[in-house]
Amino acid sequence: xxxxxxxxxxxxxxxxxxxxxxxxxxxxxxxxxxxxxxxxxxxxxxxxxxxxxxxxxxxxxxxxxxxxxxxxxxxxxxxxxxxxxxxxxxxxxxxxxxxxxxxxxxxxxxxxxxxxxxxxxxxxxxxxxxxxxxxxxxxxxxxxxxxxxxxxxxxxxxxxxxxxxxxxxxxxxxxxxxxxx
Amino acid sequence: xxxxxxxxxxxxxxxxxxxxxxxxxxxxxxxxxxxxxxxxxxxxxxxxxxxxxxxxxxxxxxxxxxxxxxxxxxxxxxxxxxxxxxxxxxxxxxxxxxxxxxxxxxxxxxxxxxxxxxxxxxxxxxxxxxxxxxxxxxxxxxxxxxxxxxxxxxxxxxxxxxxxxxxxxxxxxxxxxxxxxxxxxxxxxxxxxxxxxxxxxxxxxxxxxxxxxxxxxxxxxxxxxxxxxxxxxxxxxxxxxxxxxxxxxxxxxxxxxxxxxxxxxxxxxxxxxxxxxxxxxxxxxxxxxxxxxxxxxxxxxxxxxxxxxxxxxxxxxxxxxxxxxxxxxxxx
Numbered sequence: 001x002x003x004x005x006x007x008x009x010x011x012x013x014x015x016x017x018x019x020x021x022x023x024x025x026x027x028x029x030x031x032x033x034x035x036x037x038x039x040x041x042x043x044x045x046x047x048x049x050x051x052x053x054x055x056x057x058x059x060x061x062x063x064x065x066x067x068x069x070x071x072x073x074x075x076x077x078x079x080x081x082x083x084x085x086x087x088x089x090x091x092x093x094x095x096x097x098x099x100x101x102x103x104x105x106x107x108x109x110x111x112x113x114x115x116x117x118x119x120x121x122x123x124x125x126x127x128x129x130x131x132x133x134x135x136x137x138x139x140x141x142x143x144x145x146x147x148x149x150x151x152x153x154x155x156x157x158x159x160x161x162x163x164x165x166x167x168x169x170x171x172x173x174x175x176x177x178x179x180x181x
Numbered sequence: 182x183x184x185x186x187x188x189x190x191x192x193x194x195x196x197x198x199x200x201x202x203x204x205x206x207x208x209x210x211x212x213x214x215x216x217x218x219x220x221x222x223x224x225x226x227x228x229x230x231x232x233x234x235x236x237x238x239x240x241x242x243x244x245x246x247x248x249x250x251x252x253x254x255x256x257x258x259x260x261x262x263x264x265x266x267x268x269x270x271x272x273x274x275x276x277x278x279x280x281x282x283x284x285x286x287x288x289x290x291x292x293x294x295x296x297x298x299x300x301x302x303x304x305x306x307x308x309x310x311x312x313x314x315x316x317x318x319x320x321x322x323x324x325x326x327x328x329x330x331x332x333x334x335x336x337x338x339x340x341x342x343x344x345x346x347x348x349x350x351x352x353x354x355x356x357x358x359x360x361x362x363x364x365x366x367x368x369x370x371x372x373x374x375x376x377x378x379x380x381x382x383x384x385x386x387x388x389x390x391x392x393x394x395x396x397x398x399x400x401x402x403x404x405x406x407x408x409x410x411x412x413x414x415x416x417x418x419x420x421x422x423x424x425x426x427x428x429x430x431x432x433x434x435x436x437x438x439x440x441x442x443x444x445x446x447x448x449x450x451x452x453x454x455x456x457x458x459x460x461x462x463x464x465x466x467x468x469x470x471x472x473x474x475x476x477x478x479x480x481x482x483x484x485x486x487x488x489x490x491x492x493x494x495x496x497x498x499x500x501x502x503x504x505x506x507x508x509x510x511x512x513x
Contacts, residue, residue: 069228072242072270082504084221085228085496121237 005161008152009174014133014164017149018047021131022054024147029098032059034126036094038066040103040115041086046166047133048102066090068101073114088118095123100147104162106132109143134174136160152176188348189220206501207319207326210335211377219381223345225496226489232269233491243272246303246502251293251318252329253279253309258463258487259329259339263306266494272502275302290314291321298322304501307331312369325501333369339462340373342493344381346486347417350458355382360411362388362443363421363470366395370462371421375402386411390442392432408443412452420445420461420470436469446472450480458482 009017029035032055039048045067052063067089077083101115112130119125131147136154154160154176163173208214214222232240248267250260260276267274277297279285284293290309297305304325307315312332319326330336347354359378365371365387378385379402386403387394388411398404405411423439433439445459459471459481467473475481 072232072240077242077503079505082500085225085499087228088231117241121235121239123236 005175005177007173007175008160009134009150009172011172014149014172014174017133018050019054021147021149022051022058025051025100025129025131026055026058028129028146032056032061032063034097035100036064036066036092036097037100037102038068038090038115038119040101040111041067041069043104043162043164043167044068044102046164047104047131048100049166051100051102051131064092066092066094066099068115068118070111070114070118073118075110075114090119090122093123094119094125097125098127098129099125100129100131102131104133104164105160106130106135106143106145106148107138107160109139109141112143113141133162134160150174187224188353189217189224207315207328208337208497208501209316209319209326209328211337211340211373211380213337214380216380216382219341219344219377222341222493222496222500223348225499226345226492229269229495229499230488230492232495239269239271241271242499243267243270243502246272247275247301248272248304248306248498248502249275249277249297249302249324250329251277251297251305251307253284253307253314254330256308256329258490259308262487262490263327263329263338263494263498266491266498269491270495270498272303272498290318294318294321298324304498327497327501330369333367333372335373336369336462337373337377338490338494338497339370340377341497342486342490343374343419343460343462344377345493346460346482346489347458348381349485349489350482351416351456353382354378357383357416358386358414359383359417359419360386360388360408360415361419361421362408362445364393364423364427365389365421366393367424367427368421371419374419375399386415388443390433390439393427408445408449409452412449413454416454416457418445418453418457418459420459420465422462422464423466423470425466440469444468444470444472445475447474447478450475450478460486463487 037048037052039045049065052065055063069086069088071083071085116128129146132145133149135145135148135151138156157179159177161175163170165172250263252260264274302324306327306329307318308329309331312334314331315326315328328335328337361371375385386405387398388405388408391406427433428436459475461471461483465471465476467476
């Protein structure tokens, strides 16, 4: 842990939150039939992979996993330096499916708006739900999550950082830092 | 190919800042890009390829941007490829063909460009018979200028799409040997390709009759006048289109004689390494630089080049127009 960081979830908290969300997703959708999980790059992807795996175990059936890069759909595409576009991979037909979009932190809701628009270009899903590990508030769009790992009240000046073993090479961890750090 | 392997290092480690900081992200020739930046374009192109496989083959990335195809020379594939690339990124596209414009009334190039600039266009894709025209235009306008082929000078997007096609097939080009065969002297494609191939670590051999070989090949580039000499030791044969006028100019005795010595036909293809590929920037002259059988041969990647072209041009347009505009204007 670097100085100025406050740990709000450790590896076991993250694990438990993901397990609970997987159960809730199965409960809300009455099983895994017609269900698919889509992770938003970067850290939504390993989270989505874990959730899809857990649902697969619970329901004893394979849950398709998609990867979404939302760069081309962002509303701030002309406000940032040269954006990098990475691969989107939706290896199944979304039409008629119930999709669960997974992201690490829900903040303004702008990424989710972009993700929903992106998915609509692949077809017409039956419904789209949203699962996030951390909801830190401060929405700027009318978007709310269906499944939340942890609600964390924050101020706008704080930063919430999710670290995952797949992407960050350390134990799972959610930390808050003050200000620009 | 594994969908997730990258050719470039992750963004943070690449000096792409250079691209972003350029005043206008114009592309006049490939030597503006470092090898790292080229690989970055290729990784982006691969992401863009996926867009063309979707139900809705369009992303909103360049919504509200206007791209003008400014073509002073006939072109089908390059213009359509750029037009489609811009449309798949949701940019508005205007096609400007010199023959049906006020250029036919004698308007100077500069005035055409300034007129378009006054209409607020964001990018000019320029094809011009004079070498250096896109570079000149770049100095007159704030719009990004993308060279779509100028005289005998350069054709950077063709070179990039060729490298991308090859890397998809062969992996990294480091240590690969590529023969560029045909009318090298008059070819802007050859000039840009040689730069791009060597920048990515490939070894280039130029094969042409002495009359079509430019004087003073760049250092480190092998030259041969006999195609047979290089058949067995090259991974790629990049054939150039022989323009029919060359016969009238007396540079070749006849098309038949050229074909006898330099055409890639089945007999020659069978002598090459089993993995060797045949490329051509198009349009091809069946029966001149390439035989009909080889043109349709599975080792000829002509149509892959066309498909790659779309993705690479999407990446180039996105590089020119995506991101923060003030930043483009600030530096440089």
